[in-house]
Amino acid sequence: MSLVSLVAEKIADDVRNVANTPRELAVEARYAVKAYRRGELSALQLGRTAGATAFAVLLVALLLFPIYWIAMSAISGTGGSVYAAGGFSFFPENPSVQPFVWVLGDLIVPPLAISLNVPFSELAIVFNTPEIVFLDASDHGVDNPSDFKQYFLNSVIVSVPTLILAMCVIVPAAYALSRREFIMRRKVLFGYVLFTQVGGGLGIASLIALYAMFVQVGLNNNRLALAAYYAATAVPFNTWLLKTYMDGIPVSYEEAALVDGAPPWRVVTEVILPLSAAGLATVTIFTFLTGWMEFVVAQTMLSADKFTLPVGLFALIDEYSIPWARFSAFALTFASPVMLVYLFAQRYIEGGLSFSGMEG
Amino acid sequence: MSTTSRIADRAAAIPAIEREDVALLLVLPGLFIFAAFMFFPMLYLLGISFTNARPSNLFAGGGLLTFGEATFVGLQNYAAVLSDGKFWNSLGTTWLFVATSLVLKIGLGLGVALVVTNQRVRGARFLRSLLIVPMGLPAIFTITIWRGIFSSAQFGLANQLLSWLGAGTVAWLNERWAAFFAYNVTEMWLAYPFMVIITVSALQDVPKELHEAAMVDGAGYFARFFHVTLPSVKRPVLFASILTAAASFQQFLIPYAFNEGGPARLNELIIVYGYREAFQFSQYGQGAAIMLVAVAFIGAFMWLNVKKGRLADGVDDA
Numbered sequence: 001m002s003l004v005s006l007v008a009e010k011i012a013d014d015v016r017n018v019a020n021t022p023r024e025l026a027v028e029a030r031y032a033v034k035a036y037r038r039g040e041l042s043a044l045q046l047g048r049t050a051g052a053t054a055f056a057v058l059l060v061a062l063l064l065f066p067i068y069w070i071a072m073s074a075i076s077g078t079g080g081s082v083y084a085a086g087g088f089s090f091f092p093e094n095p096s097v098q099p100f101v102w103v104l105g106d107l108i109v110p111p112l113a114i115s116l117n118v119p120f121s122e123l124a125i126v127f128n129t130p131e132i133v134f135l136d137a138s139d140h141g142v143d144n145p146s147d148f149k150q151y152f153l154n155s156v157i158v159s160v161p162t163l164i165l166a167m168c169v170i171v172p173a174a175y176a177l178s179r180r181e182f183i184m185r186r187k188v189l190f191g192y193v194l195f196t197q198v199g200g201g202l203g204i205a206s207l208i209a210l211y212a213m214f215v216q217v218g219l220n221n222n223r224l225a226l227a228a229y230y231a232a233t234a235v236p237f238n239t240w241l242l243k244t245y246m247d248g249i250p251v252s253y254e255e256a257a258l259v260d261g262a263p264p265w266r267v268v269t270e271v272i273l274p275l276s277a278a279g280l281a282t283v284t285i286f287t288f289l290t291g292w293m294e295f296v297v298a299q300t301m302l303s304a305d306k307f308t309l310p311v312g313l314f315a316l317i318d319e320y321s322i323p324w325a326r327f328s329a330f331a332l333t334f335a336s337p338v339m340l341v342y343l344f345a346q347r348y349i350e351g352g353l354s355f356s357g358m359e360g
Numbered sequence: 361m362s363t364t365s366r367i368a369d370r371a372a373a374i375p376a377i378e379r380e381d382v383a384l385l386l387v388l389p390g391l392f393i394f395a396a397f398m399f400f401p402m403l404y405l406l407g408i409s410f411t412n413a414r415p416s417n418l419f420a421g422g423g424l425l426t427f428g429e430a431t432f433v434g435l436q437n438y439a440a441v442l443s444d445g446k447f448w449n450s451l452g453t454t455w456l457f458v459a460t461s462l463v464l465k466i467g468l469g470l471g472v473a474l475v476v477t478n479q480r481v482r483g484a485r486f487l488r489s490l491l492i493v494p495m496g497l498p499a500i501f502t503i504t505i506w507r508g509i510f511s512s513a514q515f516g517l518a519n520q521l522l523s524w525l526g527a528g529t530v531a532w533l534n535e536r537w538a539a540f541f542a543y544n545v546t547e548m549w550l551a552y553p554f555m556v557i558i559t560v561s562a563l564q565d566v567p568k569e570l571h572e573a574a575m576v577d578g579a580g581y582f583a584r585f586f587h588v589t590l591p592s593v594k595r596p597v598l599f600a601s602i603l604t605a606a607a608s609f610q611q612f613l614i615p616y617a618f619n620e621g622g623p624a625r626l627n628e629l630i631i632v633y634g635y636r637e638a639f640q641f642s643q644y645g646q647g648a649a650i651m652l653v654a655v656a657f658i659g660a661f662m663w664l665n666v667k668k669g670r671l672a673d674g675v676d677d678a
Contacts, residue, residue, distance in 0.1 A: 018486070018489075025482055025483050029482075053480070055475065056475050056481040056484065057487065063472070064493065066502070067493065070505050172389070176383040182382075182384045188391065194662055194663065195398075202398065202655065202658075204610070204631050204635060205631060206398065206401040206651070208647050208648050209401040209404040209408060209648065210401045212644065213401060213404060216419065216426075216428075232393045232396065235394045239390060293498045293499065295498070295500045295613065296612060296635075300639065313504075314504070314617075322504065322508065327504070331498065331501040334498070338496045339493055339496040343489055343493065
């Protein structure tokens with residue numbers, strides 16, 4: 001539980017930082033202007049800082065423009081489009097949440113009748129729970145909402161077992177590779193580094209065989225088999241990543257625990273795992289996303305009723321036209337939790353991806 | 361008596377290895393599941409590539425993991441593939457794509473990283489966290505957005521930009537090199553967060569003293585960039601380039617979602633070519649042969665990089 005509160009603390013910290021950044025910048029700017037008035041800062045220096053900052057902001061805005069554009073098309077109702085038919089305008093004329101309503105559909109808890117039989121009599125007491133309506137799509141003029149909820153459920157059924165299975169094999173392997181010397185260790189590591197770099201493509205390359213095997217065994221259209229496949233693809237990269245995190249934990253911590261008489265399993269659960277929390281968080285995100293985001297294999301293996309979110313998203317596209325507003329609303333609804341996780345877990349992800357342990 | 365002690369000595373010498381080797385058991389489950397879903401299909405793929413497998417004969421007849429009623433045709437698929445102009449066009453286009461997209465990705469990644477680590481830029485950390493947001497978006501979504509941007513219609517964003525610049529509109533996805541250009545831009549955009557993360561952390565490790573010393577020596581910005589910054593970030597950037605080159609070689613979604621490697625199969629990168637050959641033209645045997653040739657290429661490329669580029673230095677030292 002302390003781990004959870006630690007994470008919560010860090011998130012709160014990040015939120016405060018993000019909220020404070022504009023204020024701090026304003027304070028700093030005011031300070032700089034004052035310094036300039038007092039003649040402590042030359043106009044050239046002030047201009048350079050302002051110019052560099054403005055340039056950086058412009059660059060980031062340009063790079064993120066496609067995302068902004070898609071968000072705008074998502075809230076522009078039925079006329080939403082990524083095409084600028086009426087010329088550019090940075091904000092839609094008639095913003096509407098209708099596309100999002102279409103994505104979510106009805107959010108209604110149906111009424112339940114609970115009956116209790118009174119013992120030794122014919123009597124029964126019946127409770128009727130009221131219908132709870134969070135969102136009624138037809139109120140917003142949406143008659144045929146999307147299959148988002150079904151796809152979401154499918155994605156969860158794929159991603160959660162992927163995560164569990166992958167963590168079960170990755171964590172012990174990363175520990176062994178980081179802390180123990182055994183035969184084949186170097187060969188395994190070498191192989192994992194090699195396979196770290198041929199991730200998705202290799203999966204698509206072997207997709208013909210994989211599909212044929214799944215069909216013959218009758219496992220195509222099986223979400224758990226797909227989860228096992230995703231877990232397998234996540235093994236090399238994530239094992240390597242977690243191993244590099246664990247390499248960073250000083251051996252002396254373990255020795256101290258051993259001297260204190262801790263058995264090996266307690267050294268692992270009470271020293272190694274808590275200290276590699278950042279690595280565990282990163283690996284958790286990555287393995288979960290393997291199943292959450294994958295498109296090609298899922299599209300080949302699953303039939304319409306078992307589509308995961310990415311496949312369901314792609315299925316919205318007609319050959320000749322894309323219902324942009326609905327498409328974007330769908331994609332944003334499905335991606336925004338992940339984007340939030342990315343924003344908050346960034347320091348860990350950055351730390352892990354910098355491959356600082358790469359050069360031994 | 362002396363025998364027992366000698367045996368004891370020998371036994372004492374062995375356990376040191378054996379007890380440690382128990383740790384291998386912790387690695388085996390991962391290896392097993394990886395092998396089951398990666399190596400075994402590869403072997404089966406090799407088998408398929410020697411047969412005339414199609415959905416109709418492969419899935420006919422009972423039995424698990426057999427080749428159904430497909431018959432053995434030897435190297436016929438390989439001969440057919442290697443003598444097909446489409447295959448060589450696809451392979452050539454793929455390598456060209458690797459080269460062009462790599463240059464673009466490194467250029468943009470390094471450029472953006474330099475801007476957001478510049479000490480004159482205020483709120484750089486904040487900007488950096490915004491920058492990697494695209495990584496959190498599903499690839500199929502971002503790629504479809506870019507497909508919309510490069511729409512051939514007059515109102516596509518790319519065409520709007522062109523007409524704003526005073527140029528005519530381009531039928532982006534219906535013209536070979538225009539489509540190839542669109543692939544490159546999209547790949548560059550998809551890969552920049554990764555490049556930026558790696559380059560930024562490399563740049564932050566460059567000692568400030570080096571820059572200060574160079575400044576004292578009177579080096580200008582560009583001189584410092586070429587003589588101080590670049591040499592210090594060379595290895596991480598090289599490493600990222602190799603990874604991202606491998607990703608370009610295996611790019612599937614961009615050509616597939618844009619125009620299925622069109623127009624007229626001209627831009628089918630190798631994986632798309634094999635995929636379409638198998639699943640859209642029902643030629644499993646030939647598709648398998650193409651995929652194996654692609655895997656052989658990527659395998660050789662990666663092996664060379666890991667060996668010559670000393671990517672696994674950490675492994676060898678350990």
